[in-house]
Every structure is written in structure tokens, then in C-alpha cells.
Amino acid sequence: MQSLKLLVALLVCTIFIFGFSQVGTMVTNQWLPHTNSFAEATLIANEEVSNTSKPDAMEKMEAAKNTWLSNGTIYLEWAGEIQPFPKEAFTYYISESVEYAVDGSQNNLKVELPNGTLLEQIEALSQTSDIFSAMDTEQLKKDLEAVASQLKEGDHTFSFSNYLVDGEVMNQTALQVKLNLFGQTAGSELNAALNGKEIKLRSNEMFSMKTWLTNEEVALSDEAASMFASMLFELIAPTNFGIVERHISKELPAWATGGYEARFQMEKMDFAFANPNSSDYTITLSADASSLTGDLTGGPLPYVYEVTQAEMQTLSPKTVVQYSATIPSAGKQVKETGKNGSYIQMVRTATDASGKITETLVYSEDFYSPIQRVELHALTKPPVVVDNSNTNIPGTNTGTNTGINTGINTGTNTGTNTGINTGTNTGTNTNINTGTNTNTNTNTNTNTNTNTGTNTNTNTNPTNTTGGENNQSGGSNNNTNPGTGNGNNDDDDNESPGTGSGTVGK
Numbered sequence: 209m210q211s212l213k214l215l216v217a218l219l220v221c222t223i224f225i226f227g228f229s230q231v232g233t234m235v236t237n238q239w240l241p242h243t244n245s246f247a248e249a250t251l252i253a254n255e256e257v258s259n260t261s262k263p264d265a266m267e268k269m270e271a272a273k274n275t276w277l278s279n280g281t282i283y284l285e286w287a288g289e290i291q292p293f294p295k296e297a298f299t300y301y302i303s304e305s306v307e308y309a310v311d312g313s314q315n316n317l318k319v320e321l322p323n324g325t326l327l328e329q330i331e332a333l334s335q336t337s338d339i340f341s342a343m344d345t346e347q348l349k350k351d352l353e354a355v356a357s358q359l360k361e362g363d364h365t366f367s368f369s370n371y372l373v374d375g376e377v378m379n380q381t382a383l384q385v386k387l388n389l390f391g392q393t394a395g396s397e398l399n400a401a402l403n404g405k406e407i408k409l410r411s412n413e414m415f416s417m418k419t420w421l422t423n424e425e426v427a428l429s430d431e432a433a434s435m436f437a438s439m440l441f442e443l444i445a446p447t448n449f450g451i452v453e454r455h456i457s458k459e460l461p462a463w464a465t466g467g468y469e470a471r472f473q474m475e476k477m478d479f480a481f482a483n484p485n486s487s488d489y490t491i492t493l494s495a496d497a498s499s500l501t502g503d504l505t506g507g508p509l510p511y512v513y514e515v516t517q518a519e520m521q522t523l524s525p526k527t528v529v530q531y532s533a534t535i536p537s538a539g540k541q542v543k544e545t546g547k548n549g550s551y552i553q554m555v556r557t558a559t560d561a562s563g564k565i566t567e568t569l570v571y572s573e574d575f576y577s578p579i580q581r582v583e584l585h586a587l588t589k590p591p592v593v594v595d596n597s598n599t600n601i602p603g604t605n606t607g608t609n610t611g612i613n614t615g616i617n618t619g620t621n622t623g624t625n626t627g628i629n630t631g632t633n634t635g636t637n638t639n640i641n642t643g644t645n646t647n648t649n650t651n652t653n654t655n656t657n658t659n660t661g662t663n664t665n666t667n668t669n670p671t672n673t674t675g676g677e678n679n680q681s682g683g684s685n686n687n688t689n690p691g692t693g694n695g696n697n698d699d700d701d702n703e704s705p706g707t708g709s710g711t712v713g714k
Contacts, residue, residue, distance in 0.1 A: 247311035253359040257309070265306045269317065273300055276359040282352065284333050285367040288448060288485045288510035291333045293366075297325045298356045316357040321349055334368065335561050344371045367486040369507050380508035381489065385443040387435060387500045392463050394432035399495040401426050402436065407491040409483045409506070414452055418478040430473050435463060435500060437470035437479035443491065443502045444481060445515040445556065445571060452480040460550065460576050467517060467554040467572050485509070511558035515571050523549035525578040535586040546581030550574075 246257045246265065255272040257265040282293040301318035309315040326349055331337050348371045355364050389395040405424065409415055417437055421428065428436065434457075441454065442465065455477040456469050470479045483489060487507025494501045525546035535541055552574045558567035 246309065249312050250309060250315070251313075252305055252309050252315045253317040253357065254361070255359070257306075262306055265309075266302055269302045269306060272359055273302065273317070276361070280360075280362045280364070282355065283363065283365040284329060285365050285486050286333045286369070287487070287508040289333065290365065291329070293329055293352070295356070297321060297329075298353070300356075317359060319353055319356040321353050321356070323349070326352070330368070339368065339372075342372055343368060344373055347371055365486075369487045381447070381504065381506045383443060383446060383504040385439055385502050387439040387442075387463070388498070389435065389463060389500060390498045392435070394429065394435055395495075395497040395499075397429060397432045398435065398500050399497055401428055401432075402493045402500070403495040405493045407493070409449075409489040409491065411483060411486045411488050414480055414482040416452075416478055416480040417472060418474065418480075421474075433472040433474070434461070434470065437472040438464055438468055439500050439502050440479065440481075440491070441470040441572075442468040443504055445554075446513040447504070448484060448509055448511070448513060448558070450482045450484060451571075452482055453478050454572075455479075456574050456576075458576070459547070459579070460574075466520070466550065467552040467574060469574065511560055511566060513556055513558050515554055515556045517552065518555040518570075519551065519553040521551040523551065523576075523578045525549070525580045527581045527583060530582060530584050531587050532584045533587050535584050537586050539586050541584040542581070543584050544579065544582035547579040549576045549578030551576075 245259050245261050248258045250256070250258050252265065252269055253272065255268055257268060260268065277295050282295060283290045284293050285291075299320045299322070301320070305315065305318045323345075326345060327340065330339065330343070330345065330348075348366060348368075351366060389398070405426075407415070407420060417433070417440070420426075421433070441451075445468070455471045455473075457471050460466060460469060471477055472479050485507065489504060489506030492503045492505070494503075525548065527546075530543070532541075552572070553570060554572040556569055556571040557565050560566050
């Protein structure tokens with residue numbers, strides 16, 4: 209019996225000594241500073257300190273902290289604007305972190321962010337202190353400290369919109385556009401398909417109208433869909449949304465506003481834009497038979513945006529003349545009346561809180577070519593327009609022409625011919641001569657002289673070898689006084705031509 213008691217006492221003592229040693233080790237590792245190297249798989253932040261003494265671990269953590277400070281950036285974001293957060297604002301407790309690190313586990317680096325520093329950064333970015341009451345700054349502080357305590361690599365962005373608790377601050381953007389559809393047959397179609405619908409514009413995502421119509425199982429004609437796209441294009445104009453895809457028609461539709469048209473065809477032409485902000489936005493649609501209205505609500509935008517018409521030109525059509533055998537003589541028919549075209553340029557400006565314009569860009573630049581006027585004219589020779597503005601009086605030709613004229617003279621002689629012509633004229637002579645004209649030359653051609661001031665007759669007889677060359681020029685009249693001249697007859701038809709001399713009119 210005594211042996212049994214002794215055995216139990218020895219067993220209890222053994223268990224006590226073994227248990228005390230184990231518990232003591234755990235308490236020592238948990239609460240008391242280390243005196244030996246860290247065990248395997250021991251990390252502080254993202255730095256491994258296994259089999260490392262305390263002094264060496266402190267040196268390694270200091271180097272890891274400096275590396276983290278120089279690599280990667282923490283950003284604060286508000287309404288599309290980002291601002292770097294200074295990593296040096298944190299207080300790093302490296303020695304305490306090393307002293308109380310637990311062997312064989314992941315340990316955080318002890319850091320602390322002063323409240324004053326955080327509030328200063330928030331106010332500097334938001335440009336107002338009113339945001340403090342609508343924002344969970346404590347949660348933002350914990351999230352920032354978590355990144356620093358882990359020495360997480362890379363860039364990290366913290367958006368204020370994720371920490372807002374007041375819905376009124378979230379809905380600082382409220383825009384509305386109403387498209388008038390009075391007299392348009394597509395009004396009832398849009399009313400049935402879109403009234404009461406909502407469009408969610410996710411942060412940093414693109415919106416495609418084609419994809420939305422497909423997902424919502426909304427079927428619209430191309431004309432109705434173009435009205436819908438045009439309303440959206442005008443609605444997002446005073447924002448920082450970027451246009452990804454947009455098309456226009458050949459001519460501006462009657463229902464569209466110049467500079468805001470967006471044409472849509474389901475299989476060919478999409479309308480798409482992107483939301484570059486960290487906030488989500490919602491477009492609420494309402495429609496009836498005479499109008500389509502869109503309301504855009506969401507978080508605040510980085511700046512105040514405004515779209516204005518920078519340039520507007522009306523392009524007049526030209527007239528195209530076509531000739532047709534079916535049109536009566538001297539008549540014409542209008543095939544196409546024509547229509548004016550236009551050029552429109554819209555510019556978007558961004559203004560900051562101080563009233564300074566920070567950005568200017570072309571929001572739309574649309575060209576609608578004019579439709580040309582087309583006229584059909586008859587196939588007749590157009591009349592010759594005579595210029596009666598020339599007041600020159602022709603000169604007087606008093607030379608003697610004894611040559612044989614067999615050339616072709618197509619001019620009209622309106623001068624005064626007082627010479628003596630002894631040739632035989634058997635052709636058609638349409639000269640207007642007010643002098644004495646005795647033609648004995650042999651002329652087998654049509655003579656139609658046109659002379660309004662300067663009378664120059666150059667007749668050549670290429671087929672009659674007995675005739676002389678007639679080159680008798682009358683005086684040049686620049687004034688009201690005619691020129692005069694005296695010529696000599698040459699009766700020899702086989703020899704030299706006649707000669708003459710004249711005085712130029714003054």
C-alpha cells in the first residue's frame with residue numbers, strides 16, 4: 209500500500225514538473241523578452257527572422273522598413289482625385305515588435321498613425337472639413353495601419369467613398385436631361401421599353417449600350433435606340449466620363465440637338481463610355497409619349513464640368529447641273545432642292561474649387577455635309593453673251609486689195625472698208641462694209657469676220673497659185689478717230705500681192 213502511495217506521489221511530481229516547464233516556456237515566449245534566437249517560421253511583418261538573435265532581427269526589421277518606405281505608395285482618393293499619403297507619418301515600434309514576437313508565427317510590426325496627421329490629409333484632399341462628420345475615420349485609420357504593420361509591397365489606394373456613412377454626401381452629383389420626342393413615333397416605343405429602368409455605372413468600368421440592352425432584354429428599333437443613346441450622351445456631358453465609341457448620322461435628325469447626337473445600330477454601331485471615378489453612379493430613366501428623361505446621381509466629381517458650343521457653321525449646298533434630252537428647249541427641272549449642312553464643335557471645361565480652369569477638351573466635333581441642289585437642263589447650246597461694255601470705235605481701212613482670196617474667213621468685219629476689191633466673190637460674204645466694195649476675187653469659202661476695234665484680215669489662198677496673199681490691216685482704234693490708209697493695186701494675178709499702208713487711229 210505504501211509502495212502504491214509512493215508511486216502516485218512520484219507520478220504527480222513528475223507531471224507537475226513537466227507541465228510547469230511547458231507552461232513556463234509558453235508564458236516566457238508570450239510575455240517576456242527573448243533571450244535566445246527565434247525559432248523556425250518566425251516572421252515579423254513580411255520579414256523572416258528565423259534563427260536570428262534579437263539584435264540581428266532589429267537590424268533586419270529596420271532595413272525592411274526603409275525598403276518599404278522607398279518602394280510603393282499609399283494613395284488617398286476622393287471624387288476622382290488621388291493624393292499620396294506620407295509613409296513617414298506612421299510611428300514604427302521596431303524594438304518592441306522584436307522583443308515580443310512569438311516564435312514560429314506571423315507577427316505584425318507595431319505601428320501607430322496620429323489622428324491629427326490623418327485628418328490633415330483628409331481635409332487637404334477633400335477641400336472641406338465637413339466630410340469628417342460623414343466619414344468613418346477610425347476605420348480608415350485601422351486600414352492604413354494594417355498596411356504599414358505588414359509592410360505590404362506595391363501601391364495601395366484608399367477611397368473616401370468607401371468610408372462614408374452619410375448618404376447625402378455620396379449623392380453630390382445630380383444631373384438631368386430631357387429629350388423632347390413630340391411628334392416622333394418612337395416615343396411610345398421608348399415609353400414601353402425604358403420607363404422606370406435603371407443603369408448602374410460601376411466605378412472604373414465601361415458601359416456599353418449594346419451590352420445593356422442585351423442583358424436587360426430590351427428590344428428597340430434603330431431610331432428609338434439612337435434617341436436613347438443621344439439622351440445618354442448629353443446627360444454625361446458635364447462629367448469626367450470618357451467616350452469610348454460614338455457615331456453620328458449623315459444628316460442631323462429633326463429630334464436631335466446639334467453636338468449631342470449619337471447614332472445606334474444594334475449590329476454595327478454601339479454607344480459606349482467609361483466611368484473613371486471610384487464611385488458608382490446611377491441613371492434613372494423615365495419616358496412617356498412625348499419625352500425621354502434621364503437622371504444621373506452619384507458621388508461627387510473631381511471638378512465642376514461644363515460643355516459649351518465653341519463653333520457652329522451652316523454649310524450652304526452647291527448647284528449641280530445635269531443635261532437631259534427629256535427636258536424641253538430652254539427649260540430646266542429641279543431634281544433635288546438641296547439642304548444646308550452644318551459643322552458643330554462642343555468643348556468641355558473642368559473648373560476647380562478656386563474657379564481655375566484645369567482642363568479643356570473637345571467633347572464632340574460633328575460634320576453634316578450639305579445635300580447639293582440638282583437641276584436638269586435641256587440639251588441646247590447655251591446662248592452667247594455679248595459684252596457691250598467695249599466702247600472702242602473700229603478703225604478705217606482704205607487699202608486696196610487686188611489679191612485672189614480663196615481662204616476661209618470666219619470673222620465679222622465691223623470696220624469701214626473703203627478700199628477697191630477687184631476680185632470675184634462667189635462665196636458667202638457676211639462682212640459689214642460701209643465703204644465701196646468691188647470684189648472680183650474668187651472666194652469659194654464662207655467669210656464671217658468678227659472685228660470690234662482692230663481690223664486684221666489675214667487671208668491665204670492655198671489652192672489658187674495665181675492669187676496673191678492678202679494681208680491688209682486696218683487702223684487700230686482706241687479712240688473716236690478712225691485710222692486712214694492708202695494702198696496700191698497690183699493687177700498681176702500671177703505675181704506679187706497688192707500692198708498697202710495705213711495710219712493707226714488715234
